Amino acid sequence: MKVIVFEEDSFYQLIDELTIRTIRNVEKRYTEKEWINEIEAKELLGIKSKSKLQQLRDHLNIEFSQFGKIIRYSKSSILDFLESNRKGLSKY
Numbered sequence: 001m002k003v004i005v006f007e008e009d010s011f012y013q014l015i016d017e018l019t020i021r022t023i024r025n026v027e028k029r030y031t032e033k034e035w036i037n038e039i040e041a042k043e044l045l046g047i048k049s050k051s052k053l054q055q056l057r058d059h060l061n062i063e064f065s066q067f068g069k070i071i072r073y074s075k076s077s078i079l080d081f082l083e084s085n086r087k088g089l090s091k092y
Contacts, residue, residue, distance in 0.1 A: 024076055035072035044078050
């Protein structure tokens with residue numbers, strides 16, 4: 001049997017990250033509206049410009065689906081993007 005030892009802070013950080021991922025996966029599957037339009041995506045991201053949204057798509061920072069000229073954005077990927085770029089106070 002192998003034993004893995006964590007520092008206390010690392011352990012709680014791991015638990016927080018697993019909890020967030022689990023919640024996101026559940027939300028993604030049961031969210032009424034996973035795919036949102038450009039206006040909703042810009043509002044969720046807090047941006048006004050189409051070019052910034054295009055840049056996020058080009059760099060694959062957020063997931064999107066395109067059929068012809070219609071583009072839809074994954075709400076959960078936008079929330080993940082915002083969470084991964086969070087600065088400031090500790091997560092716990």
